[in-house]
Amino acid sequence: MCELAVSYARHVEKVGRKRSEEARAAVLRAMRELVTEQGYSHVTIEKIAARARVGKPTIYRWWQSKNAILAECVLSGEVLPTPVEPTSPTGQADDAAEWLHAVLAYIDANAxxxxxxxxxxxxxxxxAEQLSIHLAYPIEAVLQQWASISGPRSPATELSxxxxxxxxxxxxxxxxxRxxxxxxxxxxxxxxxxxxxVSRLRIAAS
Amino acid sequence: MCELAVSYARHVEKVGRKRSEEARAAVLRAMRELVTEQGYSHVTIEKIAARARVGKPTIYRWWQSKNAILAECVLSGEVLPTPVEPTSPTGQADDAAEWLHAVLAYIDANAxxxxxxxxxxxxxxxxAEQLSIHLAYPIEAVLQQWASISGPRSPATELSxxxxxxxxxxxxxxxxxRxxxxxxxxxxxxxxxxxxxVSRLRIAAS
DNA sequence: ATATCAATACGCAACGTAACGTAATGTGCG
DNA sequence: CGCACATTACGTTACGTTGCGTATTGATAT
Structure with missing residues (x-):
């Protein structure tokens, strides 16, 4: 299942030097920065190694591919932080509007x-799976929570x-x-x- | 605007051997096949040249980048053919359902x-622009056509x-x-x- | 306790391979 | 004759891997 996290726990026991959390964080950080600056297709392992001040073999030791690094960025929540969590899921329409705009603003800011x-x-x-788990599902859960206040598949939404x-x-x-x-x-x-x-939530709440 | 098409019209006039339409078609065809088989990131110019039985310099002469080739695939309608055009835009709800499913089936078949x-x-x-022009806008036009039958922004759709x-x-x-x-x-x-x-179109039509 | 050792991770440097984009050379078509 | 074509070759970049010396850790022995 979680091969990504397991990679960090290889040879948990036994002796030896421990994996540098510093190096790991630096790699993920470099990946985020480079994707932002140059686009994913222009990111290379060597650029990551150079920016993270990390040896190339260190990267290959812990990650199978460039995609795996990016997936771990998403997995470890370094890409999709707080805004995905609802501010106050009380079901108030105004809260819903506020939250939706916050999510949208965050997405635009990190486009x-x-x-x-x-x-x-x-x-x-x-x-794709990490993206679903850490972006789609949380959003889905919040919307579902709000929608369920007016009953499942209510006339207010007509859609599940x-x-x-x-x-x-x-x-x-x-x-x-775009x-x-x-x-x-x-x-x-x-x-x-x-x-x-929002207007439908408002109607449903009244 | 259409830099992509212009590439084909370089040195339109005067003498010399004409550009081989065969070679152009072979390149686009090879691109389509390779993307389908191996995914876009694994497609290389050299693979395209090999499969199309075309010299590498020929590709570089006519296209600036791999993306440009793919964009021309979309532009020249070799990727999104007939199903995008409505079968019979009479506004009948059954036609709408049929058309929507046809588009969906085509997309699934070429996923x-x-x-x-x-x-x-x-x-x-x-x-992205080519994709908008050749997929999003036609769909929008068809939906607009259907929506306009029951009046602009009618209760049947509520959304533009x-x-x-x-x-x-x-x-x-x-x-x-997914x-x-x-x-x-x-x-x-x-x-x-x-x-x-569809159900809203049906209501609006009755 | 302190020293020693084995095991492991680290950065660095170098390697062969693959694809890049370009140039040189000839053939074929108009 | 002029241009497009295929072929071949080149230098560059990034790939993924390997060997090396060093640093850090836990276990062992004194």
Whole structure:
């Protein structure tokens, strides 16, 4: 299951020098920075090693591939921090709106990095799985929580919470593929989608 | 705008041997096949040249990059053929359902290729633009056509055609990122989305 | 306790392979 | 004749691997 984490626990017992947590963190950090700056396809192991001030063999010892490093970035929550957690899931429509906008703002702010992650996810199932677990499922859970306040598959949503969540995830991901200029050119239906969702929650709550 | 097509019109006039349409088609065909078989990141210029039985310099003469070749695949409609065009845009709900399912079936049938294209789109704005033009906009146009039958922004849809198209595109993209087994595990919001869309068209038409 | 040793991780340097993008050379088509 | 083509070759970059010397750790022996 969690091969990614297990890699850190190789030869747990016995003697010997311990793995440098410093080196591990530096590699993940370098990966994040390089993806943000240059795009995932332009990231090389050698660049990572150079920036992290780490030997190339050290990287190959602990990670099977470039994708595995990126997957671990997602896994260890270094890419998708607090905003994914709801501020106050009380079911209030205003809270919902606030939270949705916070998530969207975070995604926009980290667009270059997330674009690289998504691109990798489309070519590597392991990355896709981590992305689902650490981005899609939490969002889905929150939306489901809100939706369930007005009952499962209520008239307020007409769609199951799961379908609704996946649709939003899709819209958010698709939005990422477009340049900020495109999105800013009054061509962004995200507000419209939010309004729909929030207004329905509002109706359901009243 | 269309730098991609212009590449074919270099030195349009005057003498000399004409560009081999055969070679061009062979390159695009090889790109499609290799992406389908091995994934975009594993496609190399040399593999393309070998499979297309074409010299490497010929490829570099006409295309600036690997992404440019892929973008031209999308541009020249070799990737997204007929199903994107509506079969009979009469506004009948049954037609709508049929068309939506046809598009979906086509996408599923070509999932490996489309995964590669989407992955590239997330790292190359030019590819993303071609994808928008040749997939998102046609879908949007069809939805708009259907929506307009019951009046612009009617109660039947509540969302603008643009927002619906974005939702649809997002769902398609998100679905592509998941393995067929995942999608088949009754975890697919597509049918639900279709049902909602179609049932509303049906109501609006009556 | 302190010293010693084995085991392991580390950075560094170098290797052969693969793909890159370009250049040189000839053939074939218009 | 001019240009596009295939072929071949080249230097560069990144790959993934290996050997080496050093640093750090736990176990063992004094």
């Amino acid at each position: 270059p990095l997330l674009r690289g992650i998504v691109a990798a996810a489309f070519e590597d199932a392991a990355v 919470a799961r379908a609704l969540a996946q649709l939003f995830m899709g819209a958010i991901v698709y939005r990422l593929s 340049t900020p200029s495109d999105v800013a050119a009054g061509d962004d239906p995200m507000e419209e989608l939010f309004d729909m969702l | 490996p290729l489309l995964r590669g294209i989407v992955a590239a789109a997330f790292e190359d704005a030019a590819v 055609a643009r927002a619906l198209a974005q939702l649809f595109m997002g769902a398609i993209v998100y679905r592509l990122s 393995t067929p087994s995942d999608v088949a595990a009754g975890d697919d919001p597509m049918e639900e989305l279709f049902d909602m869309l």
